[in-house]
Amino acid sequence: MIFTESFSFAVQKTAVRFFGKASDKLIPVFLAAGGGDSSGNKNVWKLFEKKITAARLFIPASVCMSIVLFISAILSIGCVFWEFLLLMAFYFQGDGFEEPLFLLSVPFFIFAGVELLILISAVLLPILIAADKKHKIEQELPFAVNYMSAMAAAGVMPASVFETFAESNIKSVYGAVAAEFLILESRMDFFGEDLPSALLYVSQTTSSPLLSDFLTGSKNTIVSGSDFQSFIFSKKQEYESLFRRQKDQFFQTLDLTSEMYMTVFLAAPVFFIVLLFTIAPLSGPKTDEMEMLVYQAVPFLGLFFLLFADIIDQKYG
Numbered sequence: 558m559i560f561t562e563s564f565s566f567a568v569q570k571t572a573v574r575f576f577g578k579a580s581d582k583l584i585p586v587f588l589a590a591g592g593g594d595s596s597g598n599k600n601v602w603k604l605f606e607k608k609i610t611a612a613r614l615f616i617p618a619s620v621c622m623s624i625v626l627f628i629s630a631i632l633s634i635g636c637v638f639w640e641f642l643l644l645m646a647f648y649f650q651g652d653g654f655e656e657p658l659f660l661l662s663v664p665f666f667i668f669a670g671v672e673l674l675i676l677i678s679a680v681l682l683p684i685l686i687a688a689d690k691k692h693k694i695e696q697e698l699p700f701a702v703n704y705m706s707a708m709a710a711a712g713v714m715p716a717s718v719f720e721t722f723a724e725s726n727i728k729s730v731y732g733a734v735a736a737e738f739l740i741l742e743s744r745m746d747f748f749g750e751d752l753p754s755a756l757l758y759v760s761q762t763t764s765s766p767l768l769s770d771f772l773t774g775s776k777n778t779i780v781s782g783s784d785f786q787s788f789i790f791s792k793k794q795e796y797e798s799l800f801r802r803q804k805d806q807f808f809q810t811l812d813l814t815s816e817m818y819m820t821v822f823l824a825a826p827v828f829f830i831v832l833l834f835t836i837a838p839l840s841g842p843k844t845d846e847m848e849m850l851v852y853q854a855v856p857f858l859g860l861f862f863l864l865f866a867d868i869i870d871q872k873y874g
Contacts, residue, residue, distance in 0.1 A: 572627035611764035612686035636668040693733035699796035
């Protein structure tokens with residue numbers, strides 16, 4: 558773990574040292590792509606920064622761009638070196654450079670493909686991580702609020718309620734929610750913010766709209782001097798109701814999926830196999846059709862339902 562963190566820091570430091578200025582020059586390009594106004598709703602760079610913050614990568618967007626440029630430079634050097642080796646190999650064969658030109662262009666095509674993959678990954682990775690965190694937070698939030706309501710009923714102060722989630726035994730249970738509350742505690746301990754300011758920051762940067770609504774409500778309750786215990790209890794009932802509706806929807810979707818599986822995957826192939834055997838004396842054997850049905854259609858349908866069930870489980874499970 559220490560080695561990984563040290564290596565990551567070394568890569569970031571090297572990337573910023575050699576490509577920090579180039580990354581800063583690319584920022585206006587992203588701003589122009591978003592409409593030219595840094596406060597625009599469609600600003601590409603601001604959206605990229607927001608996704609990185611929501612994913613809790615703790616890396617500035619400019620540093621992330623520097624790392625992309627650093628990796629691209631290494632790949633460029635590797636591509637040039639590979640091309641040089643190919644040229645020398647063709648030359649020392651004795652035939653000069655009469656080898657097909659497409660062999661010499663292979664490194665450039667591979668380099669262009671890898672470059673495109675790196676760029677797409679740099680953009681999609683924060684989005685995917687933020688989406689995964691959002692799912693985990695919204696799955697754990699009802700249980701976390703239930704635990705918070707018990708502490709609030711015991712007369713624990715609001716700040717202590719949130720700080721409790723930073724403890725190791727609690728953090729292991731409410732992982733994603735506890736990680737967000739740990740940021741809240743860090744804002745208070747290391748940045749000197751009060752509880753409402755820290756709640757506002759986390760609510761504006763979290764990847765979960767549900768948690769953002771809860772933290773905003775908590776801040777408004779504390780600032781207005783309302784009863785925090787009543788607020789937590791009402792949110793507990795709201796999230797319990799939401800959790801039950803999600804589970805009911807999950808079971809209904811599973812029931813519909815099982816009926817589709819029985820009809821499409823089991824009954825339909827058997828029906829078509831019997832049909833092909835029945836019409837075989839009249840139109841000849843249907844070997845090709847049966848092979849396609851057994852070896853292509855049935856495995857494809859099985860894979861489709863496995864993927865569909867996994868998507869449902871990720872969304873509701």
